[in-house]
Amino acid sequence: SAVISQKPSRDICQRGTSLTIQCQVDSQVTMMFWYRQQPGQSLTLIATANQGSEATYESGFVIDKFPISRPNLTFSTLTVSNMSPEDSSIYLCSVGDVGYGYTFGSGTRLTVV
């Protein structure tokens, strides 16, 4: 299975600023996803990161708030823009291949103060 390196592992940010989270995979993967996990909750899919085209966002998530880049088949970034305390969550990237299980990064624990 793929190995994911997600950075940073945690950060404390001031409200109104932005944070970019990186997701690096050790092999080329077609499907890459970004999730949010609010404290004590399950995971919620933010968007599907598509290589060579714009990301596809789920209901309740917009590109202006969570811009995503996918420049190649091994790398993606998620930016959390204009942050507020409500954005304090764990953000995770995930990759999948048809016929196999999905692999998740260890997550970025974000605290907005």
Add this chain to the structure above:
Amino acid sequence: DAKTTQPNSMESNEEEPVHLPCNHSTISGTDYIHWYRQLPSQGPEYVIHGLTSNVNNRMASLAIAEDRKSSTLILHRATLRDAAVYYCIRRSNDYKLSFGAGTTVTVRA
């Protein structure tokens, strides 16, 4: 809409089997059933997946009902390291995973 139903919690004793049920009564013929678990402070970890037939791997077994409206994840001998939240997920043709609340498994020594 997670589209699966699981009990909120289950307890087991160490060394005993654990049977985790999942209902997915509206599953379509092409949806795969995936199971993941999440240990504290970690990302979800793949456990097993299947379509129609029962599946076994080194971590667990997956028993799928003949009508595919339910499935059971079986941990054959629970250890303390198996304490986690277990998620049963339908993976549809768009390849997205929609997480529900999962089942919190507690293992007693």
